[in-house]
Amino acid sequence: MTDNTPEALVADWLNPRTEHKCWADPRLPEPWDFTAPLVHIQSGPGAEIALTLDAVILDVDVYAARADNAGNVANRVRAELQLRLPGHTWESGLTVSAVRVETLPFWSPDPKVFKRSASYRVYFHGLLES
Structure with a gap:
């Protein structure tokens, strides 16, 4: 994505690290048969961007x-976010200072596929330009 x-x-940061498609669009890609796992990332409730510091x-x-x-991909995502995302700085100067697990990966009902869900609080520092 480019926004x-x-x-x-x-999602763009995770893509090469998980070697799986990381998708941030609210709609899942069509058609996707899930034989290759798909990582779907969305802002959770209460997420709002502040000018210089925000916990999303x-x-x-x-x-x-x-x-x-x-299960394997969910655990890989968790490790990447917790261990490697803190300290990352984008070209814009936006930095992640910490990542906290809000909910560990858990099985979430989906009638068509296997789904693991988790929530992470990511602490951004800097100005996020829209």
Whole structure:
């Protein structure tokens, strides 16, 4: 994605690190059969961008045709966000100082695929330009 929303920035950052499609658009890509897992990132309730510091909640769902793939990718996303995203700075100067797990990856009902959901609080510093 090319916009500067928190979910788009994090999705673009995660894409090469998870080796799976990370998607921040509110609509899932069509058609997607989930044989390759898909990471879907959206701002959670209460997320709002402040001028210089903000704690944004990102809801992350991992969809996959197989349960083990969904679980493995969700755990990989968690590790990347917790261990590697803090300290990252984008060209604009926006920096992530910390990431806190709000909810660990858990099984979430979906009648067609296996889905793991989690929420993360990401602390951004700097000015996010829209």
